[in-house]
Amino acid sequence: MTHARRTLAWLCHLLISASLFGLIATAQADEEDQDALRLLGTGASFPAPLYLRWFRDYYLAHPNVMVDYQSIGSAGGVKDLIGGRVDFAGSDLKLSDKEAAQVPGGVHQLPMAAGAIVVVYNLENVPALTLSREALVGIFSGTVANWNDPAIAATNPDAGLPDMPIVVVARADASGTSYKFTRHLSALSPEFAAAVGTNMKPDWPDALKDRAGLVRSPGNGGVAATVRAVPGSIGYVQYAWGLLPGIAMAALENRAGNVVAPGNAAFNAALTSIMTNPGVPNATDPTGEEAYPIVAVSWLMLRDAYEDPAKLPALKDLIDYAMGPGQAVAEQLGYVRFPEPVIEYVRQQLD
Known part of the structure; x- marks a missing residue:
């Protein structure tokens, strides 16, 4: 099967997976239960595979509650929440005080x-x-700019790197994933920090644009699909978007100078380091011999009050499920299972 056909097949599978629950739920609501409660959310694509699994599983146990989540990017979700168009939003960045003050009903x-x-x-x-x-x-x-550049060849002496240009695939939308990725690169390089900085929608260097070495694609899914389709390309995505479709992922040098491949053990080591030594510098580039260098937390925002009094209790029960039985599938889908102190913190906030 060609790259294009494999990519098309994976995209179809992804789109079906993302929308099938909504289609089934809507049809059943129309035909069987006009009184079913519908919760609508939009936002970050970073947690989308995990959210979709949680919401599907919750629906199977609670068919009177249907949850529809559209991964349009962190910035889009925040705008929808402030605009009162959704019941909850996902974002890889917490709201600023100014944004939080604009959410109807509090947040x-x-x-x-x-x-x-x-x-x-x-x-x-x-x-x-x-x-x-x-x-x-x-x-x-x-x-x-080239795959056989000495900087890459030095750590891959036996890889047979090709003499071909590198195509960088970046996010087209305002993205928390871009923010966390550029924040890490800025921590590694003062030059990168000055030229690009930490940004949800980075203005990538002219050195990429001038040689047509930059392609933009929306969402984590779009970046993953583009990398899979374009030979010689490289991009950044949340781990699940590389793991589930089986895209090759690079091992990275961490703060301790060790090479660490993506995986649950390395992610847990990073999260442990961050919890032990909280603060932006360590969250940006965790310490620890085995810690993976780029980890992130995604947030869910819900209003403190809703016109429909049934929505807040339903959302609280949904989140309680995610912090309980839902944690069992987190690592299967490429996420870090929350430690008990974090779960207890979330439940305290719910109370």
């Missing part, structure tokens, strides 16, 4: 999903790739 913000941002790539006959911090920054700055 509570709960950490809901933790995961890693991984670097996915498309290189034929290169199943394993290691990127030093120098190479990672160079690729996304545009100064490392």
Whole structure:
């Protein structure tokens, strides 16, 4: 099967998975239960695979509550919540005080999903790739422009790297994933911090644009699909979007100077480091010998009051399910299972 056909098949599968629950739920509501409660949310694509699984499983146990979540990006979800168009929103960044003050009915913000941002790539006959911090920054700055560049070859001496240009795939929308990724690169390089900085919608360097080395795609799913379709490309996505479709992911050098491949053990090591030593510097680039260097938490925002009095109790019960039985599927889908102190914190906020 060609790259294009495989990509089309995966996209179809992704779209079906993302929308099937909504279609089934809507049809059943129309035909069987006109009184079913519908909860609508939009926002970050970072937690979307996990949210969709949780919401489907919750519906199977509670067919009178239907949850529809559309992954349109963190910025879109925040706008919808402020505009009163949704019941809840997902965002990879907490609301600012100014944004929170604009949410009708007040707002509570709960950490809901933790995961890693991984670097996915498309290189034929290169199943394993290691990127030093120098190479990672160079690729996304545009100064490392070819796959056989010495900065990449130094950590991949036997990989048979091709002599072909690197195509960077970045997010087209305002994205929390972009924010966390550029925040990490800025921590590694003062030059990157000055040229691009930490941004939800980065203005990528001219060195990429001038050689047509930059492609933009919406959502984590769009970036993953584009990387899978374009030979010689590289991009950044939440781990699930690389794991589930089987896209190659690079091992990265961490703060301790060790090469760490994406995986649950490395993600848990990073989260443990962050919980032990909280603060932006450690969250941006965790310490720890085995810690994966780029991890992130995604937040769920719900209003404190709703016109329909049934919605808040239903949302609270849904979140309680996610913090309980729902945690069993987190690692299966490429997320970090929350430790008990975090679960207890969320439940305290609900109370």
